[in-house]
Each structure stands twice: as structure tokens, then as C-alpha cells.
Amino acid sequence: MDLKDFFDHFLEENELVRANLMNEETFDSIEALAENKMKSISDGKTLAEVSGNVSMGEAALLRSLVDEETPDNLHHVPYDVSKYQALTDYQYILEAGDGEGVIHHDIVEAIDAALKSTGVLPAADMFIHRDEAFNPRDIGRLEQIYKGPIYWLYNNLTWRELKALLRRLGSETEGNQKDDYLRHITALVTSPQFLEEILLHIGDEEFEIIRENVDKDYNVYEAKSRWEEAKNLGLIVKVHANFLVMHQKVLETLKSVNFDAVAQRRKPQSAGTSIRGDYNAYALKLEVMDTHEPVWREVQVPAGMNFFELHLVIRAVMDWRSSSPSRFTADGYTIYESILLMKEEQEEDGNEAGLLASFTQIDALFDQTADIHYHYESVDGYTVKISITDRINIDHAIPAIRSYGGPIPIENVGGPEGLEKALAILNDSQHPDYARTYEKARTMNYRERYPMTAINNRLEKRFGKAHPVTEFNV
Known part of the structure; x- marks a missing residue:
């Protein structure tokens, strides 16, 4: 089957509707659409566009089909829009019925060549086989x-x-x-x-x-x-x-x-010695900034922790459960919670600076600066100031709350300003908005009494492991 017969046979009215919805130009007949599709596989601009949109799964499909000979020049593949979205959207894979799709070999060759010229596909095999002459x-x-x-x-x-x-x-x-x-x-x-x-x-x-x-x-x-x-x-x-x-x-x-x-x-640490000096942990004061009354937690964290672990500690002791992103800032440094967040910002700003929380130890920055902040980038935008109050020794290398003050900084109430309003309502059971506010606060893990014991138990369960916790194994 040649390419013209392929389009004439498999293009149907539903494909004409799809083409008119997805293309800038309008086709008044299947014949006009078929002619356009015929021209497209020899048009460099169109092929470059297709190359930029196919997924690696689609590229792999084309790579596997290009050397496959068929008597009718047709390759039968699953008609799966989620798996082969670009090839389906460009109407190169057409529906053949019963969940089956079909693509012409001329199309495979044209897109395969374009993918190789743009570097999406390798120009040569990426492996030299044992039976191939090589010295x-x-x-x-x-x-x-x-x-x-x-x-x-x-x-x-x-x-x-x-x-x-x-x-x-x-x-x-x-x-x-x-x-x-x-x-x-x-x-x-x-x-x-x-x-x-x-x-x-x-x-x-x-x-x-x-x-x-x-x-x-x-x-x-x-x-x-x-x-x-x-x-x-x-x-x-x-x-x-x-x-x-x-x-x-x-x-x-x-x-x-x-x-x-x-x-x-x-270099291995000497057995029985602390990471730095004669201490093996820090006592930290975590203060939520700009609140109407002081909100703080004093915690102990082992020396040698990474900033991703500290991020988990802060979320736990503030009883925050949202998956919103966060970062640390410290004297010109930005330490990103996740590699995805760091890459997104670098691509957006063109700035290659920045550290990844999972691979940055707290000791390095604690020794350089006392001005460290944790930015919880939820709708509330809470910022936590981190201060070292002491360098201590602990028997059990697990983070824990030592003392605390102030209410739970409730999530999804509008930050420090909204927190003040929400707590005023929660402290007045006769307020007309009490029931609604209480129900909302409870869904955000609000407790009238700070659950220090429960949080410490959760911290012990999370950090009682023999390896560091990172975003890649949490």
C-alpha cells in the first residue's frame, strides 16, 4: 500500500473533525486532509516540529519499526492516545479498529530521519555487539x-x-x-x-x-x-x-x-568521636515570624543532618502537612527542598546558583552564618527563623522537641495575619463563625493543645534509620 492509499483508506470523518480542531487551517474534505498529510512528511519544518513533540516512548517505537520490513508497508501498533499522543495528534497513527492503530513505513522513515538529525535519536547504535568486529x-x-x-x-x-x-x-x-x-x-x-x-x-x-x-x-x-x-x-x-x-x-x-x-x-571518622568539637547535636530555636504572639519550638537535631531532614523536622514540629514547596535562605545561599524546584527556578531565572537540601549538611552553614530562614511556600507563606541556642550532646541521635511556646500555626488561614483572626474565633465559642472555623482548622490538623509527645513519636519513627533521609528515599 502506498502512502496515498494509506491516507485514503484510514482517514475518516472523525479524523477530519480532529484536524479542523487542532490545526490553524480548515480542511473541507478528507481528500484535502490526505493531501496535507502527504506533503507534511517531506516538509522539514513540520518534521522538526513533530520531532520536538514526540515522547521518548514514541521515538523508541519509531526506532524499532524503521528496520522492520512489512509486505504492505503498514505497521500495526496499539491505538493508545496516552502512549502515542503526538503521533496520534499529528494523524500519523490512524485508527484501524478493535483498539488497533496503523502507521505507514514512509512516515516511520521520515520521522526517524528527523529525530536523528535533531539529536533525539542516536545517529548510530549505542552498543557494539559481541559478534561485531571490534579491536x-x-x-x-x-x-x-x-x-x-x-x-x-x-x-x-x-x-x-x-x-x-x-x-x-x-x-x-x-x-x-x-x-x-x-x-x-x-x-x-x-x-x-x-x-x-x-x-x-x-x-x-x-x-x-x-x-x-x-x-x-x-x-x-x-x-x-x-x-x-x-x-x-x-x-x-x-x-x-x-x-x-x-x-x-x-x-x-x-x-x-x-x-x-x-x-x-x-575520610572515615574516628570511632566514638563527635562530628565537630565535643558535641554531637544542636539545640535550635524555630520561630514563626510576624505572628501576633510568639510561636516558637526548641528542638534538638543531630549534627551531620542534611537540610532535607531539617525541612522534615520543621514541618513535623509545626504540625504542617501540606505538600507545598519550601526552601532555606542563608546569607546569600538558597537551599531547595527538591531537585525539581531547583531546576525549575534555574531554567526560569537562568541562575545556576543554589544548593539541594538532600545533599547539603546543616553543619556547613551553621558554622558560617546565624541568619537562616525556612520559607514554607504554601498559601500562608509562613517563614521560620532558625537560631542555634546551644551545641549539645545527646545519647539518641534522633530529632526531638525540647520545649515550645505559642499556638499551632494553622495552615490555610492566610498566614500570620489570618492566624490571629482564626485563633480569636476559636477562642470564642459564641462567635458566629466558630463552628465553620473550627471545622476548617481541624481538617488542617489543628489541636487546641500542642501534641508534643505524638510529634516526638513520629520523629523517632521517621528518623530511626541507619541512613540519611533524602527526597529520593523518603
């Missing part, structure tokens, strides 16, 4: 792999290998498809903060070799057992029976990592 003098061929699209390098790993890799990294992704794992992992291995953590878990000799190779812009590693841990942590990927490579984006990200600082963190 050391051919090593230059690996360059097209480690400088190709990073998504397709990590696509060499199976779904199970990707899942195991994320588990080793202590990270989780929301989706459960291979595409979800690939997007998540490639984001992690191009994050300087995450790479710093990965470098803590490889051997000393491997650490120094990687450091030297990054300086030399060298991406190729022999497939020896010493590199098993680096491979399992996603630093390098096996692309041949005898070789592994580090993707260029990973190498460039490692150039921004302070290897000297990582080397210091790699």
Missing part, C-alpha cells in the same frame, strides 16, 4: 556512543537493571515504565549534588582514576571487576564486552564537582 584500534568508534543522546546510552540497561540502579541510589520515580526510569536516572547522573554522593561510595583507587580521567576528558573504561560499583551506581555504562563509557554529560557535570571537598567527606 583496540577501533576505540574511537566509542565516541559516537558517549557523545550521543544520553537517554539512549542508558537505554542499554534493561528495565530490571534500571529499577535495581534506582534502588541502589536510594531514589524512586513516580512512574513505573522504562521511560520514567530513564528520565529519572539521566536527571540524577547529570546533577552535581547527586554525583557528589555517588563518589562517596566507590573505592579509593577508582575515585582517583575517575578524578584523573575527568581532568583528561577521558570517557572510556575497561570492563574490569573494579568498575562494578561505578557501573551499578550509574556513573558508567557497559557498551561492549570489553568496554564501559562515561557519557559526556556526566563527565561535564563531574567537572563542576569539588573533588577535594568530596575527598574530605570520604
